[in-house]
Amino acid sequence: DAGVIQSPRHEVTEMGQEVTLRCKPISGHNSLFWYRQTMMRGLELLIYFNNNVPIDDSGMPEDRFSAKMPNASFSTLKIQPSEPRDSAVYFCASSPSVGRGTDTQYFGPGTRLTVL
Amino acid sequence: AQSVTQLGSHVSVSEGALVLLRCNYSSSVPPYLFWYVQYPNQGLQLLLKYTSAATLVKGINGFEAEFKKSETSFHLTKPSAHMSDAAEYFCAVSPPGYSTLTFGKGTMLLVSP
Numbered sequence: 557d558a559g560v561i562q563s564p565r566h567e568v569t570e571m572g573q574e575v576t577l578r579c580k581p582i583s584g585h586n587s588l589f590w591y592r593q594t595m596m597r598g599l600e601l602l603i604y605f606n607n608n609v610p611i612d613d614s615g616m617p618e619d620r621f622s623a624k625m626p627n628a629s630f631s632t633l634k635i636q637p638s639e640p641r642d643s644a645v646y647f648c649a650s651s652p653s654v655g656r657g658t659d660t661q662y663f664g665p666g667t668r669l670t671v672l
Numbered sequence: 673a674q675s676v677t678q679l680g681s682h683v684s685v686s687e688g689a690l691v692l693l694r695c696n697y698s699s700s701v702p703p704y705l706f707w708y709v710q711y712p713n714q715g716l717q718l719l720l721k722y723t724s725a726a727t728l729v730k731g732i733n734g735f736e737a738e739f740k741k742s743e744t745s746f747h748l749t750k751p752s753a754h755m756s757d758a759a760e761y762f763c764a765v766s767p768p769g770y771s772t773l774t775f776g777k778g779t780m781l782l783v784s785p
Contacts, residue, residue: 560715587771599716599762599775612772647715657704657766658723661773663715 560664562648568670574636577667580629581650589661590623590633591647599647605631606654617642638671645669674699674765678776686784691735691750693779695763698744705746706764706773707737716762722746724768733757758783 561580569575581588590602603613605625613623620639625631635642645666651659679694697703704723708716720731727739733756737748746763760780764773 589772598777601772601774604772606771649715651771653771655769655771657768657770658721659771660706660718660721661716663708663717665713665715 560648560650560662562646562664562667564667565665566668566670568672569638570672571639572637573671574634575638575642575669575671577633577646577648577669579631579633579648579664581631581648582662583629585650585652585662586628586654587651587659588625588631589649589651590631591649593645593647593666594643602633635669638669640671643669643671674703674767674774676763676765676774676776678761678763678779680779681777682780682782684782684784685753687755688752691748691753691757691781693748693761693763693781695737695746695748695776696744697746697763697765699765699767701767702741704766704768705737705739706766707731707735707746707748708762708764708775710760710762710778712759719748719761753781753783755783755785757781 563578589604602615603623608625623633647666649661649663651661675698677696706721707719720729722739730736763776
């Protein structure tokens with residue numbers, strides 16, 4: 557299996573622009589997670605989906621952030637408008653089951669976002 | 673609510689020395705516990721996990737961790753460090769019945785020749 561695929565790997569944009577990050581989970585996995593990693597705050601869970609349905613988006617910083625999962629093989633995280641403080645590495649992860657705390661989460665390589 | 677504390681943002685060892693990375697958790701119920709490793713410019717990958725079976729868990733690359741309920745700890749060890757072990761290590765906790773992870777701040781392991 558190719559693992560979790562994220563695109564782009566790097567994104568540089570200017571403040572105010574819309575940014576869309578993409579994720580393809582491992583085939584057959586039923587849970588998908590979006591994380592943000594910064595030096596100051598470490599790894600934070602932004603939102604997660606079970607069977608394509610958003611379950612908990614309490615980690616989404618504010619209304620500028622939105623996430624969708626239109627089907628089992630694709631998810632997007634959108635920031636509109638972007639701000640310099642959104643600069644971070646964004647990870648997507650997937651796991652096989654729903655609601656099983658024992659599952660391993662498989663991480664993608666991340667998207668490094670820089671907002672100027 | 674679950675939380676994880678990793679003592680030491682950086683740990684330095686010499687090649688061949690014992691590696692000990694500390695993790696303490698806070699949870700109202702016995703949780704599931706994980707160690708992930710992140711190499712530069714890569715995503716996280718699982719080293720090992722405790723899922724309420726054996727308290728001593730063996731993982732990849734010679735790492736192991738012991739769940740100690742009385743100490744609320746899940747420290748990661750390796751008898752002999754290799755240069756290739758240099759990476760950032762994250763401890764994480766998951767409450768039973770939930771698929772979400774709460775991560776610690778991470779510990780950067782530096783290995784010198």
